[in-house]
Amino acid sequence: xxxxxxxxxxxxxxxxxxxxxxxxxxxxxxxxxxxxxxxxxxxxxxxxxxxxxxxxxxxxxxxxxxxxxxxxxxxxxxxxxxxxxxxxxxxxxxxxxxxxxxxxxxxxxxxxxxxxxxxxxxxxxxxxxxxxxxxxxxxxxxxxxxxxxxxxxxxxxxxxxxxxxxxxxxxxxxxxxxxxxxxxxxxxxxxxxxxxxxxxxxxxxxxxxxxxxxxxxxxxxxxxxxxxxxxxxxxxxxxxxxxxxxxxxxxxxx
Amino acid sequence: xxxxxxxxxxxxxxxxxxxxxxxxxxxxxxxxxxxxxxxxxxxxxxxxxxxxxxxxxxxxxxxxxxxxxxxxxxxxxxxxxxxxxxxxxxxxxxxxxxxxxxxxxxxxxxxxxxxxxxxxxxxxxxxxxxxxxxxxxxxxxxxxxxxxxxxxxxxxxxxxxxxxxxxxxxxxxxxxxxxxxxxxxxxxxxxxxxxxxxxxxxxxxxxxxxxxxxxxxxxxxxxxxxxxxxxxxxxxxxxxxxxxxxxxxxxxxxxxxxxxxxxxxxxxxxxxxxxxxxxxxxxxxxxx
Numbered sequence: 001x002x003x004x005x006x007x008x009x010x011x012x013x014x015x016x017x018x019x020x021x022x023x024x025x026x027x028x029x030x031x032x033x034x035x036x037x038x039x040x041x042x043x044x045x046x047x048x049x050x051x052x053x054x055x056x057x058x059x060x061x062x063x064x065x066x067x068x069x070x071x072x073x074x075x076x077x078x079x080x081x082x083x084x085x086x087x088x089x090x091x092x093x094x095x096x097x098x099x100x101x102x103x104x105x106x107x108x109x110x111x112x113x114x115x116x117x118x119x120x121x122x123x124x125x126x127x128x129x130x131x132x133x134x135x136x137x138x139x140x141x142x143x144x145x146x147x148x149x150x151x152x153x154x155x156x157x158x159x160x161x162x163x164x165x166x167x168x169x170x171x172x173x174x175x176x177x178x179x180x181x182x183x184x185x186x187x188x189x190x191x192x193x194x195x196x197x198x199x200x201x202x203x204x205x206x207x208x209x210x211x212x213x214x215x216x217x218x219x220x221x222x223x224x225x226x227x228x229x230x231x232x233x234x235x236x237x238x239x240x241x242x243x244x245x246x247x248x249x250x251x252x253x254x
Numbered sequence: 255x256x257x258x259x260x261x262x263x264x265x266x267x268x269x270x271x272x273x274x275x276x277x278x279x280x281x282x283x284x285x286x287x288x289x290x291x292x293x294x295x296x297x298x299x300x301x302x303x304x305x306x307x308x309x310x311x312x313x314x315x316x317x318x319x320x321x322x323x324x325x326x327x328x329x330x331x332x333x334x335x336x337x338x339x340x341x342x343x344x345x346x347x348x349x350x351x352x353x354x355x356x357x358x359x360x361x362x363x364x365x366x367x368x369x370x371x372x373x374x375x376x377x378x379x380x381x382x383x384x385x386x387x388x389x390x391x392x393x394x395x396x397x398x399x400x401x402x403x404x405x406x407x408x409x410x411x412x413x414x415x416x417x418x419x420x421x422x423x424x425x426x427x428x429x430x431x432x433x434x435x436x437x438x439x440x441x442x443x444x445x446x447x448x449x450x451x452x453x454x455x456x457x458x459x460x461x462x463x464x465x466x467x468x469x470x471x472x473x474x475x476x477x478x479x480x481x482x483x484x485x486x487x488x489x490x491x492x493x494x495x496x497x498x499x500x501x502x503x504x505x506x507x508x509x510x511x512x513x514x515x516x517x518x519x520x521x522x523x524x525x526x527x528x529x530x531x532x533x534x535x536x537x538x539x540x541x542x
Binding site (some may be wrong): 008065066067086087088089091093095096097099100101109110135136150154 | 453533535
């Protein structure tokens with residue numbers, strides 16, 4: 001569907017930025033939300049960050065995005081050649097500008113010559129025939145697809161996704177997940193997906209990190225081949241394990 | 255062939271729809287017939303005019319107190335032919351427009367400065383709010399002392415009256431812009447000027463237009479006062495001049511013209527709202 005997008009990039013070639021966190025601490029007032037976090041993410045890696053709500057996932061994402069200043073420690077996001085990298089965030093809410101038509105929302109912050117690219121990404125998310133529509137007439141899932149196209153049209157070195165499919169119905173969510181995986185496989189940018197859905201965290205990324213009470217407690221590699229199936233035994237086992245771990249930490253019992 | 259089949263299918267589906275929903279159709283049409291809204295709403299003012307005309311004709315109201323609508327209409331016609339009405343109208347419109355543009359530009363500039371910069375807000379907002387509590391028409395005697403009864407004083411009064419509603423609604427509109435959209439704009443590489451032009455301005459526009467609508471009403475009010483106090487041309491002057499000669503018909507005409515200008519302005523601003531806020535679900539469905 002989106003194959004013509006990636007003619008310039010060899011399929012599967014890893015690109016994108018490196019994330020490096022050293023003893024990262026973030027406090028709001030006296031309450032620490034992130035405690036001395038060390039993390040390294042390689043270029044082109046697709047990492048999921050899960051954890052209970054209030055565990056600091058979104059704060060970590062916002063610090064990496066530069067939307068919040070770290071209280072202590074080092075945050076480094078750079079490309080392989082050490083130049084500054086483009087970071088874009090896709091939020092849980094679509095955050096479309098209601099006064100811009102669909103296409104104009106995708107070209108927000110881009111030069112005029114990005115118009116063909118924006119159109120192509122909208123076609124890739126299946127909205128090629130809605131370019132001239134106002135966001136108000138789109139459904140929730142369609143708006144979120146526009147937001148995804150907008151993030152991708154910026155060709156970020158690092159794409160941060162903050163529970164992007166959390167508010168969608170199960171069917172739309174499954175479609176969006178497949179779409180995201182396809183697009184990532186063709187253009188290997190670094191991606192950090194924050195989610196509270198354990199299944200989603202195992203289905204899409206290469207690596208799952210669990211953040212709990214401001215600390216990284218698990219770092220799991222997912223080596224399953226793609227496309228992955230929800231019924232895969234390895235996936236089912238690890239889903240149970242992760243859930244148990246989260247439940248014990250959160251409630252003291254399974 | 256296939257197209258033909260598809261057309262058949264859709265047309266038959268349409269027929270089915272129609273057949274399966276007869277109850278709803280009847281119900282809806284019954285409700286529409288029950289209240290011919292436009293007919294009733296227009297018949298009331300028409301009836302009032304007829305009664306008014308009748309009362310004057312039979313002598314229940316002296317024409318010097320209140321002339322018949324037909325007299326006012328013929329007066330309007332005569333004054334239009336003689337050029338008196340167009341000239342005065344033109345002068346009044348010119349004053350209103352000049353005052354509105356000057357006051358509006360000052361208010362928008364101040365509103366955006368205060369809305370965007372916290373420092374500017376701290377410096378200016380309290381003082382502006384304090385001046386706002388003065389009923390601006392109370393300044394009329396002072397304005398006459400400052401500017402005399404020339405054009406400047408009238409334009410000053412209109413500009414002053416216009417600026418407060420536009421200022422307040424601009425500041426309010428900017429404060430109500432969704433901070434999450436601004437955050438997104440910054441993350442997607444917009445600079446300060448682009449943030450203002452592409453997010454703050456369109457986000458505040460519905461509120462700004464409300465302010466402009468208010469302001470236009472106030473512009474007329476200021477104009478009436480200014481022209482009635484002292485002028486040598488304009489609709490208000492025409493009315494005051496007519497009073498000297500007890501030409502009640504001209505006075506009533508002037509009042510009617512002020513009313514019509516108000517309606518005209520309202521139509522223009524509604525049109526503007528529908529053009530500028532096509533994206534807004536609340537405005538697209540609005541009918542005039």
